[in-house]
Amino acid sequence: MSSRKRAIVLAIGLLLLAAVPPVAALFNQPFYLDLFRRIMVFAIAAASLNLILGYGGMISFGHAAYLGVGGYAVGVLAHYGVYNGVLQWALAIGASALVALVIGAVSLRTSGVYFIMITLAFTQMLYYLGISIEEFGGDDGMRLASKSRFVGFVDLNDANAFYYLVLAILVLVLFLGHRLVNSRFGMVIRAARSNEARTRAIGFSPYPYRLAAFVIAGAVCGLAGALLVNHTDYLTPEFMNWTRSGELMFMVILGGMGSVAGPVLGAFALLLLEDLLSGWTQHWQLVLGPLLVLSVLFFRRGLAGVIFRKNE
């Protein structure tokens, strides 16, 4: 598929997403506004994971950590009466980047199964830290006293405005991601995934590039965490549950690793399916599981591979 056709397909997708609020209002179904906003928040998180998992080959099994850090940054500031959205979100991004720097600096010295286990272990540590802090509700979590406030810019209590803000951030993240993976930096992390020995032999030491990618991915996911806590109005350590990390990985793999639009498709497919099946039967996971297995077996390049077929 040519890049022009690809752009057209993406534009249609965006138009459809932009049409959700008026259509939901028309049919008086605000639930869908809520559902699609949630899906887009996860699409942002999955897109950030795709940068390191799909393009960098770093199988992080702890990406939910940054959803948690971002969520706690907003929730804790709100708990102490700081509702300024700029401050909250800046802290969410900054703290996530810092946590990613620490986790990445240690875990990127390993590879393969060790890397997977170390990223998981770090996230579990943060999860149990969240559970243990009674001040912030322990494992029950706590209500967000107020959504982040952006006085004079946007009111997150306005469901439509919040929706379009999330959509705009998603588009921005995808656009920046697209620039990044084709830049010099992006070429190096892709090269290091494809053939590490060769990458060293031509003169690149992969570690600093991987670490930078890891930090960028963490920071973006931290922003998704800030969005998520505003979406749910509730802060809970469950943001960081390891099953959440698994879901993010699944969105990336299902949607298509190493494709900019892939994680968005993956997030939509997984969460819509979950919604559809859970309305149908309480044993929906029994149906979802095999579907996921089949999709991995038969769509190696994910949904993006089916839709944006490359003609080479």
Add this chain to the structure above:
Amino acid sequence: MNRNILEVRGLTKSFGALLASDNVELQVREGETHAIIGPNGAGKTTLIGQLAGELRPDRGEVRFAGEDITALSASERARKGLARSFQITSIYADFSALENVMLAVQAHAGHSFRFWRAAREERALRSAAQGVLEEVGLGARADTPGATLAHGEQRALEIAMALAGRPRLMLLDEPVAGMGAEETQRMIALLATLKGGKTIILVEHDMDVVFSLADRISVLVYGRIIASGTPAEIRANPEVRRAYLGEEVAA
């Protein structure tokens, strides 16, 4: 006489009880094609690994252009102008031939913490890479993915990626490995065009390749360099004949 660009002194490496490099002494002069030959298991791969920086020696030192590089990593050595090709083809299968070489050019052209501009739109990288592809005869295959190139073309791409950084010394690890007779002739012709302009260390099994290209030859047996000299000297060396060349050259 040309000065030595590479000097190896007392290089020793063992794996358990196996002494893979035993006090290796080697001098490579600027501009020469220096072949390293030896029977299977002589320690050629281990030696290449230590020259390229992938393996740390237990003892000894490697000096490159007058500088001690023993402690440098593979990527640091590459940036200093020591390039290598691999015995087992090692290219980026999902990148085009041009992108493969562009990455190698990129490694030697400014830093790569650049996040915005598409690398493929950097004209300087493109034209340099295209030039190298022409040099190795792959000019018309620039857009072909690495994975779908023919075996001989992939081997040529290996050479192109080593050439791309304009290295001072190229380490070629069995460049004709797995090639048919015709492809081998083509590779010899390609290497002959590089010869003289580049300093080359050629590790090779194929004696046709070695004797048609090498200015000097070092013979590695059981981890030791038992002789270094011109092809004629090596052919005449009784120790070499006894240890290794015997049936192949005497015939």
